[in-house]
Amino acid sequence: MIQMFHVTKAYPGDPPALVDVNLTVEKGEFVFLTGPSGAGKTTLLRLVFCAEPATRGQILVGGRNVARIRQSSVPFLRRNIGVVFQDFKLLPHRTVLDNVALALDVLGVARDEARQRAQRMLKLVGLQLKTESLPLKLSGGEQQRVVIARALVNEPALLLADEPTGNLDPGLTQEIMSLLSDANVRGTTVVVATHDLPMVERSQKRVVRLEKGRIVSDAGGAASVRRVG
Amino acid sequence: MGAVAKAQTFWRSAVEGLRHQPFVHAVSTITLAIALFTLGLARSAAHELDRLVGSLGGEVRVTVYLDPRATPEARGAVATTLRGRSMAVEEVSPRAALERLVRELGPAAESLRGLSEDPLPPSLEVRVPERMRAPESLRALAVELRGTAAVTGVDYGEQAVERLSAIARAVRWAGWVAFIVLVGATLIIVSATLQLAIYARREEVEIQKLVGATDRFVQAPFLLEGALQGLAGAALAIAGLAVFRQTLSPQLATLLSFLRLPGVAADARPWMEALELALAGAALGLSGSYLAVHRFLRA
Numbered sequence: 001m002i003q004m005f006h007v008t009k010a011y012p013g014d015p016p017a018l019v020d021v022n023l024t025v026e027k028g029e030f031v032f033l034t035g036p037s038g039a040g041k042t043t044l045l046r047l048v049f050c051a052e053p054a055t056r057g058q059i060l061v062g063g064r065n066v067a068r069i070r071q072s073s074v075p076f077l078r079r080n081i082g083v084v085f086q087d088f089k090l091l092p093h094r095t096v097l098d099n100v101a102l103a104l105d106v107l108g109v110a111r112d113e114a115r116q117r118a119q120r121m122l123k124l125v126g127l128q129l130k131t132e133s134l135p136l137k138l139s140g141g142e143q144q145r146v147v148i149a150r151a152l153v154n155e156p157a158l159l160l161a162d163e164p165t166g167n168l169d170p171g172l173t174q175e176i177m178s179l180l181s182d183a184n185v186r187g188t189t190v191v192v193a194t195h196d197l198p199m200v201e202r203s204q205k206r207v208v209r210l211e212k213g214r215i216v217s218d219a220g221g222a223a224s225v226r227r228v229g
Numbered sequence: 230m231g232a233v234a235k236a237q238t239f240w241r242s243a244v245e246g247l248r249h250q251p252f253v254h255a256v257s258t259i260t261l262a263i264a265l266f267t268l269g270l271a272r273s274a275a276h277e278l279d280r281l282v283g284s285l286g287g288e289v290r291v292t293v294y295l296d297p298r299a300t301p302e303a304r305g306a307v308a309t310t311l312r313g314r315s316m317a318v319e320e321v322s323p324r325a326a327l328e329r330l331v332r333e334l335g336p337a338a339e340s341l342r343g344l345s346e347d348p349l350p351p352s353l354e355v356r357v358p359e360r361m362r363a364p365e366s367l368r369a370l371a372v373e374l375r376g377t378a379a380v381t382g383v384d385y386g387e388q389a390v391e392r393l394s395a396i397a398r399a400v401r402w403a404g405w406v407a408f409i410v411l412v413g414a415t416l417i418i419v420s421a422t423l424q425l426a427i428y429a430r431r432e433e434v435e436i437q438k439l440v441g442a443t444d445r446f447v448q449a450p451f452l453l454e455g456a457l458q459g460l461a462g463a464a465l466a467i468a469g470l471a472v473f474r475q476t477l478s479p480q481l482a483t484l485l486s487f488l489r490l491p492g493v494a495a496d497a498r499p500w501m502e503a504l505e506l507a508l509a510g511a512a513l514g515l516s517g518s519y520l521a522v523h524r525f526l527r528a
Contacts, residue, residue, distance in 0.1 A: 049439075072443070072444075075438070075441045075442060075443045075444075075446075076441065077441075078438075078439065078440065078441040079440075079441035083439055083440075089432070089435070089436050089439065090436075091432075091433055091436060093245070093249060102436070102437070102440055103440040103441070105234070105235075105238045106437065106440050106441050106442045106446055107441070108232065108234050108235045109234060110233070110234045111234060111237055111238075114234075150440065
């Protein structure tokens, strides 16, 4: 699903955020990216969904080389990638249902069908009674569940989550992780960036650790120990 | 199905945008209304100017002096040629010309009484159709006639016609310059105002792009908002012009009566004027919002 070959990302005036990263994530995998703040986790996710280009190296997502993709094709790539952020990124003036249906509106799905599918997804994340609420009326955990519903409503092949449990208490963290695991069981490839080590250890999934922009370990999951890039 | 669903989404998003930022959109709409009102007035003024030039042009007569020694057939041929070009030709005999001169001179005409024969040549008084009243056309006609054997001279008030045309030309150029400046200024104000609206919704744009919206999908509601503002501005301008014409125009006409101006007249086809203003408003609103959203997406 994701292949990164010798990827470097540098910003002018700063040390490189990523240095010569080689990483392969197979279709249907669940991978944690861990490491201290500034290790390059968020940068790696941003390169995968084309928020910015790599300075060097090649990145293939679903077989497409994102380094060579035209700017006008980026939206079509993103339609296959669900994204979850720590700061939610919900539209405050729109209802929960409208926020989730937005991902389908963009695809041109008819309004009624989009609302039905959004309803089903909200039921799946346990928010069927909050569809007409505004996001700011919800708790942090509920808002994060809305974001996950929005990320999954168009059944993307890949889900990227950047610190999805960063602001949540342990109970809610477990709930969110269950939702991500469920999506993975249904076939979605999931990559989660987090520095919540206890949660990572409990999950028994593949863990890729980054430090100062380099992959320093890659273990767990299908292979107990992987090649370090 | 996709296109219809997207159109519905754009419409809802545009209406929502207008509702959430009424002040910003009111500023744009009023700017557009003022610009369209000014354009409507300028258009009426240009119409009046054309009428004034046309009415003065109607006074222009070409006098063709004929050679008294030429045969009647040769002189008649000149008149026939001119009539063949849709010109009204009045033949003035030497006697009729003298009588006219006597009438015009009044008491001073006594000195003409002693003349034994008619001193004035026969002539043709020609009224030129409107399409041929341009100075270039009149000059070409004069040159052509002067080259005819039976013609000894041509007089068409050359200086007056050219001055009048020069004034009309200058006023029209000034009008075009003012039009371009007005449209440019309106576009700058509208796009700057709409950019504020877009900036206030930058988070929404960012989220739309995160979930895979194309630039066109992001642009469409803003363009629709611009067009709706343009139409609203046009409606205000049309109402303003109607009020202006009913209240101030008659007073203006009285003030300018010495110029024989009828004031700022209503368009002969008010629906056409309304349609033109509505189209101009929608075009200005669309262009302003396109500039704003294009600049925002490229930033």
